Amino acid sequence: MKITIVAGARPNFIKIAPIIKAIEKKQNEGANVFYRLVHTGQHYDKNLSDTFFDELNIPKPDSNLEVKSGSQAEQTGAIMVAFEKELLQNPCDLVLVVGDVNSTMACAIVAKKQNIKVAHVEAGIRSGDMTMPEEINRIVTDSITDYFFTTSTSASENLIKYGVDETNIHFVGNVMIDTLYQNLGRIFEPLFWNEFQLETGNYIVLTLHRPSNVDEEQSLIQLLQGIDKMADGKKVIFPIHPRTKAILGETNLELKNIHFVEPQGYLNFMYLIKNSFAVITDSGGISEETTVLGIPCFTMRNNTERPETQSIGTNKLVGISIGNLVKLFREFLQKGKKKSGIPELWDGKASERIIDILLQK
Known part of the structure; x- marks a missing residue:
């Protein structure tokens, strides 16, 4: 064949x-x-x-x-x-x-x-x-x-x-999970780990790339400012997609907690995810990886094609409203991680x- x-x-x-x-x-x-x-x-x-x-x-x-x-x-x-x-x-x-x-x-x-x-x-x-x-x-x-x-x-x-x-x-x-398991022993710290004084469980990973979140400059700025305030002193690592970076241009956002970094290779990125406090994303695939790793995930979309990451895994669908994200994130801080598992096969x-x-x- x-x-x-x-x-x-x-x-x-x-x-x-x-x-x-x-x-x-x-x-x-x-x-x-x-x-x-x-x-x-x-x-x-x-x-x-x-x-x-x-x-x-x-x-x-x-x-x-x-x-x-x-x-x-x-x-x-x-x-x-x-x-x-x-x-x-x-x-x-x-x-x-x-x-x-x-x-x-x-x-x-x-x-x-x-x-x-x-x-x-x-x-x-x-x-x-x-x-x-x-x-x-x-x-x-x-x-x-x-x-x-x-x-x-x-x-x-x-x-x-x-x-x-x-x-x-x-x-x-899930073949993505095959890759995750095959490489967990190979993941390693990104170069900026010590520069930002990162430690396991003391930072949030942020990824955004969907048009509903990043295509309109002012709404993207408001979203980032809201996340920055919500982080309340906890560092937010944002590997920024080239397209998102272009939309922001040279805008000075004066963010206290969000740190922009270059797109990461797989091994560095999985290290960031595995050792994070939580993940905020609009990616479907990342919600699968956080589910297996047991990391709380807040997905900024109105829908998901991966419902098992919600019903079984660690994912919470929060919509595209910063207000709703803040509400659900505060509930998470009060109640802690939800009980979760790994989907069949x-x-x-x-x-x-x-x-x-x-x-x-």
């Missing part, structure tokens, strides 16, 4: 790393399986891309489509044009896509139009919010996928509601299950 694996953005790299390891393990056992790794170039900042290949021991891509940025349509179109040429030059039996970025949808469409089977890792998750580009990417990808690999029973149920044949749905667990073996299933197809 020849598999083309597609990666385009930071979350993709974290998800493909254990899949590649699972394939290589099968190769060492004599299985007739080969892979070709295609990087679309959707994320091209070194700290959002190249660093992850080095840190997670992912082989250098066999091909980099180098599409870079642009509007949703420009980027998607550029990926499709480049990936079509890639598949014509390097035929395969299966295209494996992960997550919900533009690369995921674009490469799935191209593969199906060339009559190549598509496997979608992290299939079936839904936020119900059609204003999110990721939600459209999920729906389109799942509408043409052949093999669906889900992280939760709720994701599998979503697919069944859409009319997907149950025999093609495989609840395997988030055990570090999802990637092995995926490859075992594909080899039976």
Whole structure:
């Protein structure tokens, strides 16, 4: 079996790393399986891309489509044009896509139009919010996928509601958690750890990148000022996304507690998360990692495609209002951590299950 694996953005790299390891393990056992790794170039900042290949021991891509940025349509179109040429030059039996970025949808469409089977890792998750580009990417990808690999029973149920044949749905667990478990022994302090006098449990990690939180400068400033005040002397480490940094420009915010740092590599970032007091984010993936690590997480969104991080894990959905965040954060300070657990099959073996299933197809 020849598999083309597609990666385009930071979350993709974290998800493909254990899949590649699972394939290589099968190769060492004599299985007739080969892979070709295609990087679309959707994320091209070194700290959002190249660093992850080095840190997670992912082989250098066999091909980099180098599409870079642009509007949703420009980027998607550029990926499709480049990936079509890639598949014509390097035929395969299966295209494996992960997550919900533009690369995921674009490469799935191209593969199906060339009559190549598509496997979608992290299939079936839904936020119900059609204003999110990721939600459209999920729906389109799942509408043409052949093999669906889900992280939760709720994701599998979503697919069944859409009319997907149950025999093609495989609840395997979470490959992001595979990567987390495989690297917990390798995480290490970022360079600024001593500079900011950080200690385990004495700081908050903040990440923001969604348009609803960062696209309007004044509302972003008010949000940051509110978080700064709410922190009440506790340091807030904010690895700022290049896009968010550009929106703020040279504005002097006079923040007392929030410290801006560059985007972090995986090993540094996981060290920050694991040793934090709490996390404030608008990322879905981070709420999965905090759930496994037992770190309180406050997600600044009105919805989530990962409900298990709330029902079982440490995640609290707080909306995009600074007032609601302050209210719920104060409740957390008064009551302490909520009782939580780790979702079913988030055990570090999802990637092995995926490859075992594909080899039976």
